[in-house]
Each structure stands twice: as structure tokens, then as C-alpha cells.
Amino acid sequence: MTLTVCIGSSCHLKGSKKVAQTFERLITENNLREKVNFHAAFCMGNCQNGISVSLDDTVYSVTPETAEEFFRREVLSRI
């Protein structure tokens, strides 16, 4: 599974670093380094609805506040 956080300007200013930190923490806590390919990328073409996150080929919108819930709902459930 590939999880990508957008670090393009718009998402960066909305706090994508905090989202990335949350994901990183959850990956470590749940021992998922082998299973989740975690990346950062520039711009998913969804700037208005950022912060953009993609799981394999699907793009989602999260905020620093909803990042943990998103991870539990979309990532953990598929493991």
C-alpha cells in the first residue's frame, strides 16, 4: 500500500507536515513500515480541497485534526 502526503505549497501552508508527522507516528506505533510505503509528493491537483493525501491511486482530503481518524479508517482497516 502506498500512502502519499502532498507537500506542495498550498497543502504545506495548510499543515501537511503535521499530517505527515501523524502518519509517521501511526506507522511506527502499528509496526507498518514493511506494509505501508510512505511518501511525500508535490501537488495532487486538488489544492482547493487540501490537504491532499493519496492512498494508492485515490485522492482524499484531510486536515491535521482528521489525519489520525483517516489513518485508522482507511489505512488500518485495509491491512
Add this chain to the structure above:
Amino acid sequence: MSTRKFDTKIQHLKYKVLREVARAEWADKLSEAVFTIPKYLSPGPHPTMRCCIHKERAVATERIRIAMGGDKDNPNVIEVIDIACDECPTSGYTVTDICRGCLAHRCEDVCPKGAISFKDDLHAVIDKSKCVNCGLCAKVCPYNAIINRKRPCENACKVKAISMASTGEAQINNDKCISCGACIYQCPFGAVVDKSFIVDVVRMLKDSIANKQTRVYAVIAPSISSQFSYAKLGQVISGIKALGFHTVVEAALGADMVAWDEADELAEKGFLTSSCCPAFVDFIHKNFPDMVQHVSHNPSPMVALAKYIKKSDPSAKVVFIGPCTAKKQEFRKDHAKPYVDSVMTFEELQALIDSRDLDISTMEEDVLDNASFFGRIFARSGGLSEAVGQAFKEKGSDFEAKPVVCSGIEECKLALLKASKGKMDFNFIEGMACINGCINGAGCLTHGEKNKSEVDKYGREAMEKTISDAIRYIK
């Protein structure tokens, strides 16, 4: 169209050619435009720039050729348009009519070669067979009546790559030229020019099919902060995206990456020169081959970031947009070729924006924020050294970086000479071929005094305050 965007009318002329070539390529009419643009630029019937309308149009045809990539057999991105060269006089020190025919004759007394005598009208005259162009006479004349007639291009070229061909026009020695572009900005006839790849960029944008086929990334140099004085930076970003680029990323983030790694390399090797400025690196290869081993192995910020972009998005095309003509030379070298697809200057960006008739000054402001303060100040002299110092601080290293900041190729040469003789009180050479750094690059729209403070201001606006924060997720 006014010339307010540029420092000189030569830049404006080059810009018009680039704009029209790009406009024709968007419309798939480039092959026809080759014949129509010269008439558009010089409608006649009277000449406004050269001796006759036919010469003006002939020079325009040459400019179009350069705008379409220039001479493919010449590896240098800097070219001379021979028919545009006015073959300026190169007579060296000459007595002008300001000479009063005074009684002091300081010029005669100071001349070590006895080259100065006085004509019947009591005015000084220099015997060219004896003169060695030392310039002492010019210095002592109370009227400043003696001048040095040198070609502006030769004067600008601090690596002595430009000379006069036997037929009179300027010629460039590619074995010496470092593609810094200083001659381009100084030639008052616009006879020295940088090849343009603007047609390739337009094709890349067209072929991307609205970024569905490929995604075209614009990587922008931090010196842009002082360039578009008539619009806000956010509006320039909107303009670039309106051209069809997928997104815009700061090259300064590549600079953050480079500063971080360069600190480690410096601590490991004990002595290093920077590798960000391709003209400086080329200068070392051509003049100080023994020093090549000390050039940092880090890629330039442009290449470092482009490499990351291609890793994160295999469908990406990367176009670097900056102030630099030497970058056009760099991106075609083996170490950069797989990552950077084309390079444009700010002049060319302006032409590209206007080729689509986009008025960026009325656009909404988009955002640009990827790098830290330290990555952004790479654009001006001293910024790279500050960033490397900061990287040591953030790493908690006690290694003491002792940088020498070289602004312009003459200062670079001096530092390299000292280093090659082992006589140095520094362990890091920050080399920038342009005086004051990239903010004075040949491809800049303006070369103003305020550019440094503009870059610092832009640096302070960065959301990330440290290098490690800026690069945290792109290692």
C-alpha cells in the same frame, strides 16, 4: 508594450522575438512565423535600429534562429550573432578631444614606455607601437581626457573568452567560456545571446495534454522574488500555472537539501568548494584542474530537487526557471540530463506569459512555500555559507566552517589561487560567478540595487524556519 519590465531595450527586443516564437509554436505555425516575425519587428519603411530595414530583418531572422535553439553544432549555449555585432573599436588607451594641451604633461612623465608625445597643437598623442595599455596616463590626467576603448563584451568577460575575429566581429572561445552570460547583458547591440529552449517548453506543455499525459513541473529559483516588480509573486505563480504547468516548486528547497548534505561533506573532507553555481564549477574545470577534486559532490539545488520530483512522480517533466544562462549549459550534462528536461530564464518566462496574453497583474494570488529561509537566501552572495553554517548548528556539530564568500568570478579566482597554493585561512569556498550572486544573473529581467533586500524579505516569509524542518519529508 512598454519596456518597464526590463532594464534595457535589448532585453525588450529579445523578449519580443521569444514571445512571438512562442506564440507561433502554441498555434503550430512556427514554420510560417520565421518569415513573418522579422517584418513584424521591423515593419519599415524606415529603419529604427540598423543601417537599413533589410539588415534589421536579417538580424531578426538570426534572433529567431537562436530563440528556436540556435546552432546545434555549437555546444555552448552562448552564441554571437555575427551580423548583429557592431564591431566596436578596440583601440585601447586613446587621447580624446577633452585634452587641453596643458603644461603639466603628467601623462608623459608617468608613461613607463615613453609612448606619449605632443603634437604641434600641444595635445597629447599615444604611440600605439610603444603603448602597453597599463592605463597610468589615464589615471593621472586631471581632465580624464584619456579613455580606454574596449569592447563592452570583452570588458564584461572576466575569463577572457571573448576576442575579435579576424573579420572584426566578436568570437567566443568555448574552451574558456563558462556560459555565465555577463557579455549578453553588456553588449549594447544584443549581438551576444543565449540559446533558448522556449519552443521545447511550449511543446512539453502541449504534449502534457492538460497534465494528463505527463505533468510538467516548474522549479523556480528564489531570485524570482525581486524580478516581477509589476505583479505580486503569488500572481506570477498563478500565471505559470495558467500556462499549463502542473505545479510550481521552489528550487530553494533543493538548496535546503544541498546545504544539509554539503555540511556533512565539508566536515568529512575538511576543505570544499560549493557546486551550486555551474559557471563557477566550469571555471574550476577549465582553469584549476587540480582543484576539481575539492568541488562538492552534491548536485546543484536544481538537480537535487528535480531528482526528488522524478522519484515521487515518474511521469514528471521538470523545467527550471531562473536567472541563469549557465544552467542552460548544466542541464544538458550527464549528471543533470535524466532529471531536468529544460531550462528557461526569467526573460523567457515573461515572454511565455505574454505569448498567451496573460495579464498576471490582475490574477488572483496563488501560494509558493516549500523551502526554509536558508534555502531561499542562496539567491544572493553569502546565503549559501549562512545555510551551511546553519546546517552545522542544526546537526549539533562542533565543526567550524570558515567560508570565503566570493561574489563574481574574479573573487572566485583569487580564492582558488590561494587554495591551490595552500595559503588559505578558510575551509570552504562559496563561489558565485555573478557579482552579488544569482540575483544578478544574466537572465534576470532587472538587475536592481534592491534585489538583495527583496530576497532576504522573501526568505523571512518562509513558513519553515529551519533547514531540517523544510527537508524532513523529502530525504
